[in-house]
Amino acid sequence: MAEQSGAQNAWDMLSDEQSQKHITTGAGDLNDILGGGIHCKEVTEIGGVPGVGKTQLGIQLAINVQIPVEYGGLGGKAVYIDTEGSFMVERVYQIAEGCIRDILEHFPHSHEKSSSGKKQLQPEHFLADIYYFRICSYTEQIAVINYLEKFLGEHKDVRIVIIDSVTFHFRQDFEDLALRTRVLSGLSLKLMKIAKTYNLAVVLLNQVTTKFTEGSFQLTLALGDSWSHSCTNRLILYWNGNERCAHLDKSPSLPVASAPYAVTGKGIRDAVSPNHKRARVT
Amino acid sequence: MAAAGGGGGSGGGGTTSGCGLKRRYAPRDQEEETMNQDQPSKEDWCGRIWNGMDLLKDATENKHVLPTGLEGIDTLLGGGLRQGQLTEVTGPSSSGKTQVCLHSASHAAVKHMGVVMYLDTSNSFSPSRIATIIDGTNLSDQRGFDLPPKERLKTLMKSIICESVFDIFGMFDILHQLEVSLLSDKVKSGGKKICLLIIDSISSLLAPIIGGKYPQGRSMMISVAMILKKLAYEHNLSVLVTNHMVSAGNGAVKPALGESWKAVPHVRLVISREHDSNICTATVLKHTQLASGRTTKFVIPS
Numbered sequence: 001m002a003e004q005s006g007a008q009n010a011w012d013m014l015s016d017e018q019s020q021k022h023i024t025t026g027a028g029d030l031n032d033i034l035g036g037g038i039h040c041k042e043v044t045e046i047g048g049v050p051g052v053g054k055t056q057l058g059i060q061l062a063i064n065v066q067i068p069v070e071y072g073g074l075g076g077k078a079v080y081i082d083t084e085g086s087f088m089v090e091r092v093y094q095i096a097e098g099c100i101r102d103i104l105e106h107f108p109h110s111h112e113k114s115s116s117g118k119k120q121l122q123p124e125h126f127l128a129d130i131y132y133f134r135i136c137s138y139t140e141q142i143a144v145i146n147y148l149e150k151f152l153g154e155h156k157d158v159r160i161v162i163i164d165s166v167t168f169h170f171r172q173d174f175e176d177l178a179l180r181t182r183v184l185s186g187l188s189l190k191l192m193k194i195a196k197t198y199n200l201a202v203v204l205l206n207q208v209t210t211k212f213t214e215g216s217f218q219l220t221l222a223l224g225d226s227w228s229h230s231c232t233n234r235l236i237l238y239w240n241g242n243e244r245c246a247h248l249d250k251s252p253s254l255p256v257a258s259a260p261y262a263v264t265g266k267g268i269r270d271a272v273s274p275n276h277k278r279a280r281v282t
Numbered sequence: 283m284a285a286a287g288g289g290g291g292s293g294g295g296g297t298t299s300g301c302g303l304k305r306r307y308a309p310r311d312q313e314e315e316t317m318n319q320d321q322p323s324k325e326d327w328c329g330r331i332w333n334g335m336d337l338l339k340d341a342t343e344n345k346h347v348l349p350t351g352l353e354g355i356d357t358l359l360g361g362g363l364r365q366g367q368l369t370e371v372t373g374p375s376s377s378g379k380t381q382v383c384l385h386s387a388s389h390a391a392v393k394h395m396g397v398v399m400y401l402d403t404s405n406s407f408s409p410s411r412i413a414t415i416i417d418g419t420n421l422s423d424q425r426g427f428d429l430p431p432k433e434r435l436k437t438l439m440k441s442i443i444c445e446s447v448f449d450i451f452g453m454f455d456i457l458h459q460l461e462v463s464l465l466s467d468k469v470k471s472g473g474k475k476i477c478l479l480i481i482d483s484i485s486s487l488l489a490p491i492i493g494g495k496y497p498q499g500r501s502m503m504i505s506v507a508m509i510l511k512k513l514a515y516e517h518n519l520s521v522l523v524t525n526h527m528v529s530a531g532n533g534a535v536k537p538a539l540g541e542s543w544k545a546v547p548h549v550r551l552v553i554s555r556e557h558d559s560n561i562c563t564a565t566v567l568k569h570t571q572l573a574s575g576r577t578t579k580f581v582i583p584s
Contacts, residue, residue, distance in 0.1 A: 006446065007399075010387075011439035014409035042405050178493050181528075186490035192405050193448035211533070225535055228375035229486060229526045232405045250376035252384070253408035255584050256558055 026268035029259035047206040047221040048237030076159025096126035098266025138169035165205040188230030351389035354580025370547035372525040372537040388415040396477030483524040
C-alpha cells in the first residue's frame with residue numbers, strides 16, 4: 001500500500017521513540033513509573049487535591065525542560081499557561097537554583113571547562129525562557145490554545161506546554177454542560193495536535209471533584225467522564241498518610257504503578273523516607 | 283450477511299458455479315465464469331445481483347476473522363474481528379480500549395500477514411508496546427519464523443502504518459485517500475493487502491461537532507460511518523473503532539455518540555477494567571451472529 005503523507009510505519013516510529021529524551025520530574029521514582037519522565041508528543045494529565053504539589057510539579061517541569069543537552073536535558077523552552085494565578089515567580093527562581101545546584105553536583109568538572117556553559121546555568125536564564133500566559137476567563141483560554149499553534153510555529157524550541165489548570169474557568173462559569181463537553185473535546189484535540197506536530201509535551205493540571213458512585217462519594221478528576229478520555233497519560237497525586245505519592249492511572253505503554261515523591265525547597269525530589277518500595281495504595 | 287448465507291446454503295445448493303448470476307449488461311455474460319472467481323470488482327458493484335450462494339462463497343473466501351490475540355475477546359466474538367464488518371469497542375477511560383487496538387494490530391500483522399492501518403487521535407499509539415506484544419506472540423508456525431527475531435520484528439512492524447488524525451476533515455481526507463489507494467492496488471496483484479483499519483478513537487473526533495443547534499455534526503458522523511462500512515465491505519477490511527463512555531446521569535455511564543450511532547457497528551463490545559489490575563471484563567452489546575449480553579473476563583498481558 002502506498003504510504004500517505006503523515007503516515008509512518010510502526011518500525012520507524014519505534015526508532016523515533018527510542019531516540020526521544022524525556023523531561024525529568026526531578027524525582028527518580030516518579031521518572032521510573034513514567035518510563036523515564038514526561039514524554040514528548042503526548043498529553044499528560046496530572047490531577048490531585050489542592051496542596052499535593054500539582055503546581056510545584058508543573059513549575060519543576062518548566063525548569064527541567066531547560067536543562068541543557070550537554071547535561072542530559074532537552075535544552076528546550078517552556079510555555080506556562082496560568083489560569084489560577086498560582087505561578088509564584090520567587091518559587092520558580094528557587095526551583096531553578098535548586099536545579100542548577102543539582103546539575104553542578106552531577107557534573108562537577110564541566111562548569112570549569114566551559115565558560116559558555118556556566119553562563120547558561122543562571123536562574124535568570126531559566127526564568128527568561130518560560131513564556132507565561134495569564135488567563136482570566138475561559139474565552140481567553142480557548143483563544144490562547146487556538147493561538148498556540150501559531151506561537152509554537154514561531155518558537156520551535158518550546159518543548160513543553162503546561163496548563164495550570166485546565167479546569168478552573170470551565171468549572172466556574174459554564175452553564176451549558178453539553179456545550180462545555182464540545183468545547184473541551186475540541187481543545188483536547190488541538191492540544192493533541194500541537195503535541196504531535198511540534199514534538200513537545202503537553203501537561204494539563206486538573207483539579208479533583210467528588211463523585212457519587214457505588215453508594216459512596218469518591219474523589220475523581222474534574223470535568224467529567226468525557227474529559228477523562230482526553231489525555232494520553234494520567235498521573236494522580238495523592239496523600240498516603242504524610243507522604244506524597246503519584247499514581248500512574250492511564251498509559252498506553254506502561255503498567256499502572258505508584259511511587260512516592262517529595263516537595264522540597266529545591267523542588268520535586270525523591271521521598272527520603274526509608275520506605276523505598278513502591279507503595280500500592282488505592 | 284450470515285442469515286443470507288445460511289439461506290443460500292439450503293436453497294441454492296444445486297446450482298452450478300455460475301449460480302444463475304444475472305448481470306445488467308448482456309454482453310458481459312460470457313465473462314461470468316471468470317468474473318465469478320474474483321471478488322466483485324469496482325465496475326460491477328452496482329450491476330451485480332447476489333444470491334445466497336455468492337454471499338456464502340464471499341463470506342468464506344474473503345471475509346476472514348482476524349484474532350485480536352486476547353483470548354477472552356476472541357472467544358466472545360467467535361474468533362475475533364470479522365472482515366467486512368465494523369466492530370466497536372467502548373469503555374470508560376483507561377479500561378483497555380487502546381490495548382485491544384494495539385493487540386489487534388499486532389496480531390493481524392503476525393497471524394494474517396496483512397497490512398494494518400492505525401488512525402490515532404489521542405497520541406496513544408505506542409510502538410514500544412507493539413514491539414512487546416509481537417515479541418510475546420508464539421513464534422512457531424508464523425510467517426517470518428525463519429528470520430532472526432530482529433528482522434522478523436522489523437518486517438512485522440513495517441506492516442503496521444500509523445497516522446495521526448485530529449479533526450473530522452482530516453479523517454475524511456485519509457479515508458478517501460485510502461479508498462483510492464485500495465482501488466489502485468487491486469489492479470496490481472501480489473504484495474501485502476491491508477486487512478485491518480483501526481480508529482482509536484472515533485468519538486474524540488466526533489465529540490466536538492455533535493450536539494447543539496445544528497445537525498451538520500450528526501450528518502458528518504453518518505458520512506464517516508457510511509464510508510467505513512463501504513470500505514469494510516468492498517475491500518474486505520475489518521474495521522475496529524473505539525468509542526468513549528459518557529455519563530448517563532445518576533452515576534451510570536453509557537457509550538457516547540447517541541442513538542443514531544448505535545445502528546452503525548456490526549459488533550459492539552463494552553469493556554471495563556478492575557481498579558489497579560490488568561483483568562478486564564468484556565460484554566457483547568450487539569453481534570450479528572452470536573447472542574449478545576454474554577460476558578467474559580480477559581487479561582491484558584503486561
